[in-house]
């Protein structure tokens with residue numbers, strides 16, 4: 001697995017798109033929490049808004065421990081799409097250049113080729129989760145420099161949920177890439193699916209099948225997205241799911257297994 | 273034996289791209305896989321190299337069956353040279369080294385061998401077609417393979433490029449490696465191969481040694497003012513197998529030791545003066561067309 005990952009990284013490193021996307025992602029990852037903090041302070045200092053004493057965002061404990069893990073994970077899951085672009089381009093390039101074929105001729109089994117991409121996906125997911133953890137500690141400590149271990153690790157399960165969420169999204173991108181083989185089309189379909197098709201479908205399902213909210217939550221992207229629920233509503237006194245529910249994990253898990261198996265079968269059973 | 277193929281077939285829907293092929297290739301031979309466009313050469317090689325799943329049948333490399341591990345000891349190019357365009361030639365070969373698990377030090381050696389060392393740090397996308405083909409051959413040589421599989425390695429090259437690649441192939445063959453060469457260029461096969469087979473519409477219609485079809489038989493065309501007399505004299509000559517009467521000339525077929533000098537001497541000794549004497553070297557092209565015609 002490590003050997004395969006090394007080969008993948010050797011393939012990626014000289015590629016410009018990889019370095020650019022990785023930089024964009026890193027910059028976004030590091031700046032977004034600070035930027036959103038300043039944004040909240042700006043909202044608070046805005047006279048019109050601060051007239052309402054109920055609404056004072058600068059007082060929200062967004063980056064304080066315990067709340068911080070879910071909040072950060074939620075913010076970060078919006079930028080994992082950058083990572084999925086790297087996977088999409090890396091996989092579709094192999095078909096475009098026919099290098100997947102040459103890799104097999106040179107001595108990979110089709111399964112090893114699949115595993116090498118999986119190792120890359122795991123590597124990116126781990127990187128995301130580890131970075132979330134490190135930045136969480138730094139930000140949390142700088143906002144709230146009291147160090148109580150049990151407080152620090154309260155809600156830490158959101159780091160694992162974030163790992164799963166990135167892994168899930170990248171696997172979805174992987175399956176689409178193997179199926180469609182053209183980077184532009186895959187990216188277009190993915191964006192279209194996430195922002196138009198699924199919201200519409202879930203809207204239709206929600207309105208016509210009121211008794212079945214489960215169906216809307218079980219669409220493939222929705223299922224991955226729901227692992228980490230929107231936390232901020234609780235600051236304006238609305239009901240929020242501030243834990244990871246078993247039902248969400250199982251729904252996403254079923255899709256995940258499907259992505260895993262279908263990517264394997266698509267790659268190994270077809271002619272290259 | 274380096275390769276044994278048994279009843280190998282591939283269907284694309286209704287199309288039988290490769291149909292029940294049986295073949296054995298011996299160690300040290302340079303084997304030509306001949307056939308017109310679309311006859312199934314690339315499909316056959318694709319199955320042998322693990323990228324195309326056979327519909328039925330089996331094959332075995334080096335008597336060890338078919339596995340990715342076996343493929344690490346084969347150097348192969350299918351159709352065109354395939355590399356990552358955004359990497360340099362050397363970086364591309366590094367990737368192949370990692371996949372084949374051979375030491376990186378081989379890269380410089382093989383680049384030297386195909387005369388590409390001075391361009392190793394240029395991007396692959398900036399290479400000319402000839403350089404791309406040479407890089408592909410270098411890549412195939414990385415693992416010091418027991419057998420080299422080349423699919424139309426001179427496709428699209430200019431005459432000088434073709435000559436360069438053929439020289440490299442001949443050198444490799446002389447170093448004792450086995451080569452399997454797919455081509456529709458007949459003189460290419462004739463120049464470099466020791467054995468060949470002919471595919472047509474997925475069927476294996478002929479298989480033999482190149483020399484059987486050429487050097488072991490000689491054809492000489494003779495004519496004189498009295499062809500009847502000439503005929504009877506020639507028929508009694510040693511090494512002559514057959515004399516065929518054409519319109520104005522006689523075609524003498526004999527074994528490989530027969531040559532035009534002998535014929536001339538023999539006839540002069542018998543008091544016959546010839547008006548015409550030429551050795552006909554039959555090209556593979558004629559043989560190929562014959563084989564294709566026979567199969568119909």
Ligand SMILES: Nc1ncnc2c1ncn2[C@@H]1O[C@H](COP(=O)(O)OP(=O)(O)OP(=O)(O)O)[C@@H](O)[C@H]1O
Nearest residue numbers: 284287289307308309310311312313314315316456
């Ligand atoms: N992936 C595929 N799907 C459907 N048909 C295919 C596929 N690959 C090849 N064929 C068909 O199989 C037949 C054999 O093709 P193949 O590429 O093996 O021929 P070839 O002998 O290599 O020809 P050429 O000299 O042009 O390279 C052709 O009729 C081709 O159209």
Ligand SMILES: [Mg+2]
Nearest residue numbers: 313314351423
């Ligand atoms: Mg071909």
